Each structure stands twice: as C-alpha cells, then as structure tokens.
Amino acid sequence: MLDKNQIALLQSLRQPFPVAPLAAEIDPSMALLADPTEHTMIQPDQPDAVVQLFKYWQQAHPEAGDKYWTVRSWTMLTWQPVALALISAFGSQQLISFSHFQQRLKQGLVSGFYWAQPLEEYSDLDPINRVLQLSAELNTLFQHYLLQLTQCGPLQHSVAMRLVKDQLAKMILQLAAMMPAGAEALAEPITALWCQSLQINTKPAYLNIPLAENANKTVVKRSACCLHYYRDDGDFCLTCPKQNKQQWQHSISQYQQLHGPK
Template identity: 25%
Template sequence: MSPSPFFEQLFEHARQITPYLDGKVALSSAPNQTDLLYFEQPCSDTIQKLYEELKRAHPEAGAAYWLTRTWTLLCWQPIYVAFVAIYACRGLPELRSIGQTVQTNFISGFQFADTGYREGKREQLIYAAGEQLKQLFDFYRDEMNQWVRVRPGFTNHLFADGVLACLVKLSQLTPELTRDEIRAHAKLWLNACGLPEKLAESLKSGHDENSLKLIRTSCCLVYKCQGRKLCADCPRHPDNKQPKRAVGIKTT
C-alpha cells in the first residue's frame, strides 16, 4: 500500500533535510518490535541498551553525556517531523503513533502505523504538535526513569533547544520570514510545548538583518568525547559567553 500524497510529501521533504530522517508507512509492523520505539509500548530496555552502547563507545565522556545523548536521540526525529509537516506540508500526522528505529549508538528512521493527519491553521497545528510531543516525551522519560533518574528540568531545556534549533533552520530555508516572525513562532512553539516563553531569548540576531543564531541553554557535552570540541551554539563556547561588566573604581 502506497502512502497518501500527504505522507509522500512529508517523507520527501524530511529526506531533503537529512537522509537520516527516513520515513515510511508501515501499517503491518508489529508495535512490540524490539528495535522500534512506540508510544505506550514498553521500551525501557531498548532505551537502556542504547545508553549502554553509548557508554561503551565513549567511556571517557561520563554519565551526564550518555544521558544527554540518549535523550537527544529520542527526541530529534519527532521534533523535525512536526516542523516539516507543519511548514512544508501544511498538516500534522499523529505524532504519538510514530515508530522510531533504534540503531547502534543512534536513532534514525521512522514510520507511521496511523495514516491519519489533520489540517488547519498553522497556529492550531503548532499547539496540537506541542501537546503530542509533550505526551510522547513524558512517556520516554517515564520509561527511562525505571533505570535512571531523568529530571524534567533537564529534559525541558533540551526539548526547547531542539525546537529553537529547528526554527533557526526554518529561517534559513524560508528567508521571507523575518526575525520578528520567527521569534513570534518561537513563543508559539514554546507555549504549545509547555516550555518557558523566555527561552525564545536564546534566538540571537545573526550577521545580517534577517538571520538568526541560537545560543543554547543546554550543553550536549560532546566535548567530553575524545577528539571532540564545543559546538558553535554551545553556551560554554567562548564566543557565546556574555562579556563581564566592567566595575568602575570610585575616586575622590
């Protein structure tokens, strides 16, 4: 069975973003497949296996990195799919029905068993996407909490940075959107995802009048891996640190 035109368009646009974002419709896939993550299907062991693989691959990086990388891998595809669907396809699939393929040290490839999707105004779709992403990520966190403590504050900053990074990419792909429009979209997304609106301030003006750059509020800790450096958008990067205010000395 070939996917509907909406899903064909969604998968094509997703692959143009990155070939790792490879989607398909798989109505007959068994939801309990061990290498697939499905909403409300037990997957704690599968996620822990990914964590342990990252630990073996980068023993020098430490537990904070293994946890951060695991969470980032769980969330990157659903966020990207939401953006591609809304901005490129003007619709939204049921994000909670997404199945994600777990590979060695990585999560790449997704599928939908539910081919239903909704249409509507962009703001409505953003709020629907935010609610579905919250539910999906809460489920992942509950599954991980069976074997490691995962604080909501920790995951929320990574969630927000993932959303804002997609908005920066959107601004690059759609130059007709002004910086103010992208910032307005950022506040919509953050509100929809139950995240603090003030995090939109992480979007900074770029080198020209319409470009934007992100200074993240979270660090992926990849610099702890041997041979790796700080990311350009990392808050720890020297270029992104706020200059200290000079303290004057009073003279009389």
C-alpha cells in the first residue's frame, strides 16, 4: 500500500488539465473524437462492434484459433480504458467516468474515444479514493465487454483480468518513465493498489533484469499469456508464463545481450 509520502508525491504530479490532451501526448492514437458518427464505435450496450472486432482477428490469423482471437480482441478492448483510468488517477485533476464511454474500431484496432455526456471537470479526491472509484467503473465496463466477447469465443474471467493486470503494469511503467526520477519505485505499490481494487491477484508485477554491475532494467512480469505465439509469425513475449524454465532463461539471456553494455 502507498505510504503518506508516496501519496503526497502522486498528488503533486497531477496537472490541472483534462484527461484527453494528456492522453494524446502519451499516445497520439488516444484521441478524443469530435464526431463519433463518422466512425464504427464500440459501446457497452451494442455488441455488433465487438463481434466485428473478433471477426477481424479470426480472418487475419485463422491459424491461431478461437482462444487467440478472443484474447487479442480483449486486449484491444481494454488497453485504452486502462490507460485513461491511470491518467485520470495520477496525471489529471479530471475524474473520468466510463458510464457513457465509446471507443473507435478501425481495421481490428481500437483507438480513439468519445464520451456521450460531459465529464466532471475536476475532483479533489486523493489518489487512493480515485483508484477505488475508477476501478469500480472499469469493472462495470469490462463485465459488459467480457459478456459480449464470450459470445464469440472462450475467455475465462480470471484470465481476462490477469491480462488487464499486465496492461496496468505496462502502462504504469510507461507513465513512471515520464515522471521525475524515483517515480519508478512507485510502480509496484501502485500496481498492487489497482489489482486489489479490481480484485486481481497482487503477486509482484515486475521483474528486475540485471544488465550490468549495479544496473537493472525493470520489465513487466506477465501473469497471463497473450497467445501471440499461436500465430504463424508469433513468438513468446519476454516474460511469458507459458515458457518452460529453459525457454525463460533463454529469453532473459537474449534480452541481456541486446540491452546490456556493448
């Protein structure tokens, strides 16, 4: 759990700007759309776009099978809400809601968003209470997505939420890299706070890989497999939990050779 000093640091990092421009600065594909009627939009109460997303990956990689198509669709559906929730909690004073949230679907990719109702401008909630409120919103949104997606293919709730955990951990590291020195030390307790709020396992989310004397690289220790290796052009991710011990050691060794001192 975060201590008082860590909470104070997080509060000092928040900027008096809406979420949308901060999101676009982090990733230009996270753009607030002016007119959603010009796009195919994913909405919690309209499953057609989710079916379209699933069929895209089914047609793009028929060899990978229905488990991959479902997992790939799930990570597409959830990455942007995760990123926006983190920005709202720690980067902006604007507290977002996912009650009237829509996402753009274009050729199998989900990026760009729209709110059908105006958002609350600013909130004085402390970081922990913001996380609690946003986690409840995310849980509701993800329940809708999972219900729609599992009409197309198989995905257990526990696996789906472990994939969300990996997305949280990855985005938290990315945000920490944009913050003042020392912010990376907050990654583990922040991830644990989100996982606890979302009722996901709170096992360590990161792995420190030695690259040189007194130099480590922090990477996400994945808790679920994205099944990318099911594709003909796919392979295991660096810390994929599906790897056996020998494959794991080989992946880490290759990473050290690539990123270590030359």
